[in-house]
Amino acid sequence: MSDPAEVEHRRQALRDLSRRGFLTTTAAGATAIAADMGHINALQSEAVTKQLKQNDTRVILLWLAGGASQFETWDPKPGAKTGGPFRAIPTNANGVHISELLPQLAKRMQHTAVIRSLNTRIADHGGGASLMETGRVRDPGLDFPDLGAVVARELGRLDSQVPDYVSLYTSTEGRRKGTSGVLGSRYAPMFLSDNMIPLNLAQLDAVSSVDHEDRAALRDVFARKFSKNRSSAAVDSHMSAYQRVRGLMASEQLFNVENEPAEVRARYGPTQFGEQCLIARRLVEAGVPFVKVARAWWDSHGQNFETHQELCADLDHTMSVLLDDLSERGLLENTLIITLGEFGRTPRINASLGRDHFANAWSCSLSGHGIRGGSVYGKTDPEGNTVVDGEASAADLFATVLQALGIDHEHEYMVGARPIPMADFGSSPINDVLA
Amino acid sequence: MDEIDTSANTPVAKSAAEPAISSVKIARSFSLPGAVFCVAGGCLPSQLYFGSSEFGVYRVDSDAEKPEPTAVSDSKHSSYVTGLVRIGDALISGSYDGSLIWWDASTGDVRHRVNSAHDKWIRQIAISPDGSTVASVGDDMKTRVWNAETADSIAAWDGYELMTPHGYPSMLYAVAFSPDGKWLATGNRTGKVLIRNAATGGVEATLETPVMYTWDPKARRHSIGGIRSLSFSSDSQLLAVGGMGVVVNIDHLGGASRIEVFNWQSGEKKFEIEDTKFKGLVEQLQFGPDDKWLVAAGGDNGGFVSVYEGAAGTLLAQEKTPMHVFDFQLSADGSTLRAVGFEQASVVDIA
The missing domain is CATH 1.10.287 (Helix Hairpins)
Known part of the structure; x- marks a missing residue:
């Protein structure tokens, strides 16, 4: 006779696996429990292991609000008329160079893939943000959920005692709450705008x-x-x-970083972005599937280079510490970190030494879970005006992220009688950056 | 040896009877390649040398019917050229690549190269009135002094925080010698001015111009501004500090152009100017003859040249320029200003 407490423990383990998955669709799993095969045996099924792995997966989206310059981050063009004053530096990935403004990340490129060929066309803040958050152009007849809500639904657990989707956006410029759209309020973000707690x-x-x-x-x-x-x-x-x-x-x-040891807080540094990324680490460690940390505001119409000296220093330091911290805790292999904004910035440098909005040839990065670190996908021309190889859309990026998380990007939500694929029609994952 | 360069930071010689300024007029403008950050005068008033975002040092005759810039040398820096002075037949340039290069102005030969003069961007350089030393400032927050002839390092001075109070890298933008050669002023991102003994590096005075640094703690969470220009009066008693006033939307150079003038030894602020008609950074400024007026230039997406009365800062005349002005050369009699900036240059008559 089994110990009732032990049986309950196993049942709880199975409930933890998936709202969609195990108990309702995997009869073998239920049978295994009923036959008292033991917790571990039950999990040795390949399907179950995969499901468990998926449910351990987390996402941290570093939202570079306002639009970071690809020239000053992931796609430098030193010496080009459009290149600006910064150098490109080698990384620890063979043949991959990034801007000198990201020296710490350059030493950690084994975790990171860069996509240099986004052509998303929409170069206004609202439209661009909506596009990149949902992976599709706004459809007046469809309130599609953003990436956070989709991940919350697909990776979250019904009985979770932590939030499924946390969004931190404390700056006021370009602030967006995020939307769970047709998925309903259950997957709406816990939105923190004024207080971090x-x-x-x-x-x-x-x-x-x-x-x-x-x-x-x-x-x-x-x-x-x-x-x-x-x-x-x-x-x-x-x-x-x-x-x-x-x-x-x-x-x-x-949410209280004061619960962290002083040395850990010091490591993340004194900036608000650092503190928020430390909160993000605490949240994913506790099982929150999706955390968005918005770092505003990269909209450098004037003084682009000074702005990027400040903001890239923040990004470089904080993201590097985050990667290290997650790695040391064994969490990086299950955590996908994305850097993304609504668009990039123009090749042309204006009279205020600024760069304006530009969505035709820009970059993002993916690090950690499911990603082939050190890879670069796509190519822009020597002055960064156009994509010349591997053009990728917002939908392709959405499909890539879902694929990295083990979620079928072609899976459809039924909205009334209308089937809507998770990643927009015609999209394809960028397999070159996937592990 | 040709005449010593009268850098943009050195007041012009006094003239006996200085007429009141009532007019600033663009006489002509012409195209230049890229963003032109710095200019030095040549042997002839119309001859200009300049450094730009094309990484090189160039010469152009501003009075030519069709001014055609030519490169001084086939060699270049590896980033933007942001500081340039001439002493005799030598040009000394400083760059965001951290290097200083001594060029033969005629042949383009490189006489000296200091590759790591600064660990970060060089923002500006200035030459002492006697032409013996060159001072450079960079984002490593150091002020360095060099032998203008041999390129030997003479001194390196700290005195600024590497980071802003908000935890981001600071920047050291501006440097100027006093006309008597005794003092060296520098200004940084957060509005701090140090006036040093130019021989010893000892700090004689510290001035604060915090309005020139805008930190946005709420909407955009980064900063803009900084001290971009410094100029002593001819008696070395006054120091004018140029930059930009408070900026509401720091996506743009939207603050009023701003000048603060100090009796720097007492620390007294004599007056301040906030000009909202022409917004943006005061990239360069200079006292005119007898310090009766002060000329400032800069801009946002556009540009301006403004002349203010020297004792109280009253506006005398101003003109919109076709480009954001980064630097200028003022003729000895104060009647002609040759401005360089974003993809253009202008010859400006001051009368």
């Missing part, structure tokens, strides 16, 4: 922990009594919601 999560002073637990127990008794002879999804949902709220309340401390 969520408001209204803290337990009220007037309610002690004992009171709180007692109330939960009482609620549990009534619910069980009510549902004893009923099969009610409503009751289950009700219970689940309370469980989730309790989990979210407990997660408040995840």
Whole structure:
């Protein structure tokens, strides 16, 4: 006879696997539990392992709001009329050079793939952001969820006690909350704009922990009594919601970087972006599937080079520490880090020594989980005006990210009677950057 | 040896009777390649040498019917050329690549090259009034002094924080000698001016011009601005500091052009100028003859030349230029200003 506690433990493990997957569709898994094969045996099934791996996968999106210059980051053109004053430096990936403004990341290119051939055409902030967040052009008849919501749905767990999608955007310029669209509010981001610690999560002073637990127990008794002879999804949902709220309340401390050792905080540095990336690490470590950290504001119409000296220094240091920290904790292999904005910047340098909006030939990076580190995909012409090889759309990038996460990019959501693929029609993953 | 270069930071000689300035007029403009950041005068008033975003040093006759720039040398820096002075038949250039190069102005031969004069971008260089030393400033936040003849390093002075108060790399933009050669002023990103004993490096005075540095803590979370120009009065008593006022939207050079003039030894601010008609950075400024007026130039996407009365900063005359002005040369009598900037140059009559 099995120990009931052990059986419950295994059941919990299986519930953790997937809302979509194991128990409902994998009869073998349920049979394995029923036959008391043991937790590990059950997980040795290839499908289950894959599912588990997928469910361990996390994403940190570093949103370079306003549009970073590809020339001053991933696609330098030193010596070209359009190249600006910065040099290109070699990286630890053979033959790959990036801007000298990213010296620390250059030493960590084994984790990172660069896509230099985005041609996304939309060069206004709102339209570009919407395009790059959702992987498709706005459709008035379809409120498509952004990447965070899609990942939250596909990788999150129904019984998760941490948020599925956290978005930090403290600057006011270009601030966007994100959207879960047709997926509904369950996958909407926990949006932090003014404080890095969520408001209204803290337990009220007037309610002690004992009171709180007692109330939960009482609620549990009534619910069980009510549902004893009923099969009610409503009751289950009700219970689940309370469980989730309790989990979210407990997660408040995840947002408090003061809980980190001083040396770790010092490592991330004094900037707000550094603190937010430390929060992101804490969140993914705790199981949050998708964290977006927006670093505004790269819209350097004037003084592009000075702006990038400041912001690239921030990005270079913080992202390098983040990669190291995740790697040291064994989390990088399960965490995909994306740097992306709404567009890049013009090859032409204007009279204010600025660069303007440009979406026809620009770059992004993917690091960590599912990525072939050290790879570069696509090519722009010598002055960076056009893509000459490997043109990629926003939808292709969306498909690539989903593929890296082990999510079928062609899987369709049914919106009413309308099937909508996760990555837009006609898109293809960029396999060259995938592991 | 030809005459010593009168750099843009050195006041012109006094004249007996200085007429009031009532007019600033563009006499002509012509195209130049790229963004032209620095200019030095040649033997003839119309002859200009300049450094640009094309990485090279060039010469052009600004009075020619069709001015055609030519490269001084086949050699180049490996980044933007942002500082240039002439002493006799030698040109000394400084670049964002951190190097200083001594050129033979006639042949283009490289006489000396200091590859790592600064660890980061060189922003400006200035020559002492007696032509014996050259000072350079860079984003390594050092002020360095060089033998103008031999290129030997004489001194390297710190005194600035490497980072801004907000945790980002700072920048050291501007340097100027006083006309008596005793003092050397420098100005940085956050609005801090140091006036040093030019021989010893000892700091004689510190001035703060914090308005010239805009940190946006909320909307865009980075900064813009900095001190871009410095000029002593002919008696070396006053120091004019140029930059830009508070910027609301730091995506653009949208602040008022700004000048603060100090009696630097007492620290007293004599006056300040905020000009909202022509916005942007004051990239260069210079006291005119007898310090009766002060000329400033710079810009945002466009450009300007403005002349202010020297005692209180009253606007005397100003003109829009066809380009953002990065540097200029003022003739000895103060009547002609040759400005260089973004893809163009202008000859400006001051009367």
